[in-house]
Amino acid sequence: MNGANSALDIADAVRTRQTTVTAVVQSTLDRIGQHNTALNHFSEVLANRALARAAALDIRVDAGEDVGALAGVPFGVKNLVDIEGLPTIAGSIINRDRAPAQHDSILVKRLEAAGAVLVGALHMGEYAYDFTGRNAHYGPARNPHDTTRMTAGSSSGVAGAVAAGLVPLSIGSDTNGSIRVPAAFCGLFGLKPTYGRITRADSFPFVASLDHMGPFARSVADLAAMYDLMQGGDDRDPACVGSVDVVGDALTEGVDDLRLAVAGGYFARGARLEVTAAVASVAKALGSNDLVEIEGAERARAAAFLITAVEGANLHLGRLRERAADFDPEVRPRLIAGAMVPGSWYVEAQRYRRRFRAGVLSTFRDVDVIIAPTAPLSAPRLDQVTMELDGRDVSIRAHMGIYTQPLSFIGLPVLNVPVAVDGMPIGVQLIGAPWNERALFRVAAHLERLGAVRAPIASLG
Amino acid sequence: MPESGTEEIQADPGRFLDAASALVGLPVGAEDRPLVIENLRVLSSMAALVMQDLADDDVEIAPVFRA
DSSP states (O other): OOTTSOHHHHHHHHHTTSSOHHHHHHHHHHHHHHHHHHHOOEEEEOHHHHHHHHHHHHHHHHTTOOOOTTTTOEEEEETTBOOBTSOOOTTOSGGGGSOOBSSOOHHHHHHHHTTOEEEEEEOOOGGGOOSSOOOTTTOOOBOTTOTTBBOOSSSHHHHHHHHTTSOSEEEEEESSSTTHHHHHHHTOEEEEOOTTSSOOTTBOOSOTTTOEEEEEESSHHHHHHHHHHHOOOOTTSTTOOOOOOOOGGGTTSOSTTOOEEEEOGGGGSSOOHHHHHHHHHHHHHHTOOOEEOOTTHHHHHHHHHHHHHHHHHHHTHHHHHHOGGGSOTTTHHHHHHHHTOOHHHHHHHHHHHHHHHHHHHHHTTTOSEEEEESSSSSOOBTTOOEEEETTEEEEHHHHTTTTTHHHHTTTOOEEEEEEOOSSSOEEEEEEEOTTOHHHHHHHHHHHHHHTSBOOOOOOOO | OOSSSHHHHHHOHHHHHHHHHHHHTOOOOTTTHHHHHHHHHHHHHHHHHHTTSOOOTTOOOOOOOOO
16 A cells, blocks of 8 residues: 555555555555656655664554554645744745754644654745646646646645555645646545634745645545644734634535535636536536625735735745745745735725625525536646636736636635546535535535545546 | 826836835845846736735734733
């Protein structure tokens, strides 16, 4: 067994002594070694650490101890997550000069406390300002379903490694869609939880107002198992509320009592026909004929865009002054432009969050889960810089988040489900009211049982 | 001067960039200038949407600072 197996199957096999953690980890490291040069998903492979931890877990298993729900499960983290002994590079070369992290991220600790084994750090777009998976310093992460195409970003290798079966689970971050769009392009289940649900402590930030951490997996059960372990309070993140709602028991509840609707208006415009068809197929599988309008979504997206530009630029202002030449040339101009934005635009964008949130919350009085496209198209080619949107040629980096940005703007929980299609994967967003991740997991699990969504491992050459 | 300044930036982003660059203390290299200007155009078009209808006086930005 290795990263190509499901997390829960691995844990079960370890607990029942059908395999050892060492065997799982060694096979996973072998698989990573075989494919990572071509795919470029791992930026750092922690072979010694992982094998040492595996050996320690095996001793505990041999002694009859239950080492946890993710016993022996290998996982990776976006390289903005702290790993003891490594500088947290966040996709940059500048951060290689930072002091090594003195301890693991609390999220790594929570997963490892449940028996999981960290095997490495994963590729990302520089400083998370990316929707492409390209990185001038480290090369592009490649979509394992077609290595000439994008993984999307900024959680590029984070999604790619799970889709390739290098690991069954990974931790990413999402500011404007950086979990959901890579999950869509790579054909995975990916959750952006409610803002404040999961701590961002021990990770390199991008936009404090909008940053979220979240899990990727190839099955809803694996995603739920990981998400349940990631939850918990953390005073070091001022946004973290500490509210915990375990969802693992919700997956068999069905959807009969849930009110489901497809997002119309803004979310029904601009997408390619195959994306629209994917949304329709999910709605059909769920028997949902209702449409709902999320009023103000276009303006919300614009406000999220401004907040991202301003907070991201301010975070990096010192580095832009002192080390401009060391930035990715595709990222630097966006950050510089963000540094020039008038303060009144930013404050008004922040104030609009209140108004938009109030409107959306009233929408959720009549519906539990809203269905919408994740991205306007499937994965573009790696060298593609622009895409057509509403008849105009626009920048992929700037505009791939048109359907994801309005939602993270007000911190709604969103789960990307991979629609079963021929050709490149297509993602659909399941959107819930704040703190109602449970409903999203119920719908995703139901769709998975129906066969309407699935996340097959990419066929690697 | 237009209400939000977005029209002026759309019309002449280079002039705005030169002024803002000096104010912020962030020089812009010649190789970046076209892309920075392109991004300023996008940002000002976003701002035009945001600034079209200002929030009421009692709407605060969401606080994260905790004393």
